[in-house]
Amino acid sequence: MADSCSGYTEKHALPAGILRAWPVISAPVRQRLQLPLAGAIYFVAVLCGLQSGIACGLPPSIHPAAGFGFAMLTLRGGTMLPVLMLADFCAGMTALPPLPALALAAGNTAGIALAWQLMQAKAPQVRIFDLPRHAVLFICAAPLVQSVTAATAGTFSLTLAGIVHHSQASTVWGAWTLAQGAGFILSGMAALAWTRPAPPDAATPDRRRLLKASGAALLLCLLVLGPHPLPDSLRYLLLFIIIPATAWAGFKLPPAHLSSLLLAGGTLGAWLTHADHGVLSTLPAPLPFVLLQGAMLLLSAMALMTQVLATTNRHMRRSLSTTQDAALFSLASLAETRDNETGAHIMRTQAYVRVLARQLRTHVRFRSVLTPEGIEQLCKSAPLHDIGKVGVPDAILRKQGPLTPQEMDQIKLHTVYGRDALRHASMRLGGSSFLQMAEELVHTHHECWDGTGYPQQLTGEQIPVAGRLMALADVYDALISRRCYKKPVPHHQAREIILKGRGTRFDPAVVDAFLRAEHDFLAIAAAFRDEPDTCT
Missing domain, CATH: 1.10.3210.10 (Hypothetical protein af1432)
Known part of the structure; x- marks a missing residue:
C-alpha cells in the first residue's frame, strides 16, 4: 500500500503512540505488519477477558475484545475476520479444550461480524461521534446482536468444557451478555476514537482539563468501589455524582479522551468489584457484576449521546455563523x-x-x-x-x-x-x-x-x-x-x-x-x- 493512501485504511488503523514509530518502517513491511499486530492486540484482549472470568467463576464484568474486534473490522474490513477467529481460538486454547475453544472463537467472531454488517448496512461511515443515528445504532442494535451471539456461544463452550453446570447456564448467559455489551461499547468507543482522524478545525486539547477530569473520575471510582472506611450510605450518595459528571465530560472532552476515561473507569470498577471491594461487594453474587455492567452500559451510552449532541450543536452553530458572516460580508460589500x-x-x-x-x-x-x-x-x-x-x-x-x-x-x-x-x-x-x-x-x-x-x-x-x-x-x-x-x-x-x-x-x-x-x-x-x- 502506498504511503499516500488516505482514510482509515492505514493512516489511522493504529493508535497514535504506535504511529510515532511507524514512519521509520518501509511501506511494504508496514503493510505486512498491520494484520499480525491487530491480531496480537485482539488476542491479548480476549485472553484478559477469558482469564479474569474463569478466575472468578463468572464471565468478566467487561469483555474488551468485542469492541476492539468491531473497530478492527470497521478499520480494515472483512480481511480481519480470519485473523480475529485465529486469535480468539488461540486465546481460548490457553484455558479450554480445542472444541470448546473453537466454539467460543466462532461465536465471538460471528457476533462481531454480524454487528459490523449491521452498522455497514445502516451507517457505512460509522460516524458514531458525529451523527445521532449512528450513535444509537452503536449503543443499541450492534451490541445487542454481538452480545447475544457471543454469549450463546460462550455459555455453550463453557458448558461443553464442564466449567459451567447446566443449572447455571442461564445465569452465566445473562452475565456474559451484559459483559459483552458493556465491553463492546466501552472498548469500541475507545478504539474508534483513538483511530479517528482529527477534524480540520479541531482545537488543541486542554491537557489540564483532561488531567483534572481523569483524576476526579478515578478518585470517584475509588471512593465508591475501593477499600476505605466510608459508610455505605455515603457511597450510595456518591453514585449520583457520576451521572452529571459523565454528562459534563461528554460536553467538554474530545472523543479520544472521553472514551479513554470511560474505559479506564470501567476497568478499575471491574477489578475492584471482582476483588470484593466497595459497596457492591455486600450484595449477593452475581448482583454486583450485573449492577456494574448495567452502570457502565448506561454511562457510556449517555456519554456518547451527550458527545453527539454537543458535536451536532457545534456544527449547527458553525453553520449558522458561516451563513451570518456571508450575509454580513455581502451586505457590507454592496455598500462598498x-x-x-x-x-x-x-x-x-x-x-x-x-x-x-x-x-x-x-x-x-x-x-x-x-x-x-x-x-x-x-x-x-x-x-x-x-x-x-x-x-x-x-x-x-x-x-x-x-x-x-x-x-x-x-x-x-x-x-x-x-x-x-x-x-x-x-x-x-x-x-x-x-x-x-x-x-x-x-x-x-x-x-x-x-x-x-x-x-x-x-x-x-x-x-x-x-x-x-x-x-x-x-x-x-x-x-x-x-x-x-x-x-x-x-x-x-x-x-x-x-x-x-x-x-x-x-x-x-x-x-x-x-x-x-x-x-x-x-x-x-x-x-x-x-x-x-x-x-x-
Missing part, C-alpha cells in the same frame, strides 16, 4: 460598491479590529466588553461600519475632487443612516447583543477622543469601545490605501499620524495597542492587498 473603497478594505479593517481587541482584552477598561464572545461580535460588526453610505448620493461618494461643506455634512450622515437601519432591524427581530454592538460601532466610529468628531461630539469614555477600535482601524487603512483622489501613505507616516492623534483623535490605550501590534497590521495589509486599477 457605491464608494471608491474595495472589498479588501472590509477584510483588512476587520482583521485590524481583531488584533486591537486581543491586545486590549486584559486591560482594566476593556476586559468587561472584550470577552471572547464580545470580541467575536465586534469582529462580525466591523464590516458594517460604512453600511450607511447606501443613503449618500453617488455624486458625493464618487466625487474625485474636494468636497464642499454641504457635501461633507451629507457624508457625515452615513453614521446616522447606518445606525437607523440596524436599530430598525433590531426592533423587528427583538434585539440582540450583536445588533446593539454593530449599532454602536456604525454610529460612533467617527467620534474623536477629544469631542471633535461626529455625529454627537462624544468625548473619552462616552464613546463605546467598538467605536474607538474601529476609528483607529478605519483611519489607518484609509491612510495606507490608494484611492482615486490620493496616493497611499507608507506605514511609518501612518504610524506618525496616529501617534499625533493619541489623546485627541484616538483613545490613548488603543494607540498603545496599535504600537504593540504594528507588525500584525503590516502583515494584514500585505495579505489583503487592493486589486490594481480600482479607480478605472
Whole structure:
C-alpha cells in the first residue's frame, strides 16, 4: 500500500503512540505488519477477558475484545475476520479444550461480524461521534446482536468444557451478555476514537482539563468501589455524582479522551468489584457484576449521546455563523460598491479590529466588553461600519475632487443612516447583543477622543469601545490605501499620524495597542492587498 493512501485504511488503523514509530518502517513491511499486530492486540484482549472470568467463576464484568474486534473490522474490513477467529481460538486454547475453544472463537467472531454488517448496512461511515443515528445504532442494535451471539456461544463452550453446570447456564448467559455489551461499547468507543482522524478545525486539547477530569473520575471510582472506611450510605450518595459528571465530560472532552476515561473507569470498577471491594461487594453474587455492567452500559451510552449532541450543536452553530458572516460580508460589500473603497478594505479593517481587541482584552477598561464572545461580535460588526453610505448620493461618494461643506455634512450622515437601519432591524427581530454592538460601532466610529468628531461630539469614555477600535482601524487603512483622489501613505507616516492623534483623535490605550501590534497590521495589509486599477 502506498504511503499516500488516505482514510482509515492505514493512516489511522493504529493508535497514535504506535504511529510515532511507524514512519521509520518501509511501506511494504508496514503493510505486512498491520494484520499480525491487530491480531496480537485482539488476542491479548480476549485472553484478559477469558482469564479474569474463569478466575472468578463468572464471565468478566467487561469483555474488551468485542469492541476492539468491531473497530478492527470497521478499520480494515472483512480481511480481519480470519485473523480475529485465529486469535480468539488461540486465546481460548490457553484455558479450554480445542472444541470448546473453537466454539467460543466462532461465536465471538460471528457476533462481531454480524454487528459490523449491521452498522455497514445502516451507517457505512460509522460516524458514531458525529451523527445521532449512528450513535444509537452503536449503543443499541450492534451490541445487542454481538452480545447475544457471543454469549450463546460462550455459555455453550463453557458448558461443553464442564466449567459451567447446566443449572447455571442461564445465569452465566445473562452475565456474559451484559459483559459483552458493556465491553463492546466501552472498548469500541475507545478504539474508534483513538483511530479517528482529527477534524480540520479541531482545537488543541486542554491537557489540564483532561488531567483534572481523569483524576476526579478515578478518585470517584475509588471512593465508591475501593477499600476505605466510608459508610455505605455515603457511597450510595456518591453514585449520583457520576451521572452529571459523565454528562459534563461528554460536553467538554474530545472523543479520544472521553472514551479513554470511560474505559479506564470501567476497568478499575471491574477489578475492584471482582476483588470484593466497595459497596457492591455486600450484595449477593452475581448482583454486583450485573449492577456494574448495567452502570457502565448506561454511562457510556449517555456519554456518547451527550458527545453527539454537543458535536451536532457545534456544527449547527458553525453553520449558522458561516451563513451570518456571508450575509454580513455581502451586505457590507454592496455598500462598498457605491464608494471608491474595495472589498479588501472590509477584510483588512476587520482583521485590524481583531488584533486591537486581543491586545486590549486584559486591560482594566476593556476586559468587561472584550470577552471572547464580545470580541467575536465586534469582529462580525466591523464590516458594517460604512453600511450607511447606501443613503449618500453617488455624486458625493464618487466625487474625485474636494468636497464642499454641504457635501461633507451629507457624508457625515452615513453614521446616522447606518445606525437607523440596524436599530430598525433590531426592533423587528427583538434585539440582540450583536445588533446593539454593530449599532454602536456604525454610529460612533467617527467620534474623536477629544469631542471633535461626529455625529454627537462624544468625548473619552462616552464613546463605546467598538467605536474607538474601529476609528483607529478605519483611519489607518484609509491612510495606507490608494484611492482615486490620493496616493497611499507608507506605514511609518501612518504610524506618525496616529501617534499625533493619541489623546485627541484616538483613545490613548488603543494607540498603545496599535504600537504593540504594528507588525500584525503590516502583515494584514500585505495579505489583503487592493486589486490594481480600482479607480478605472
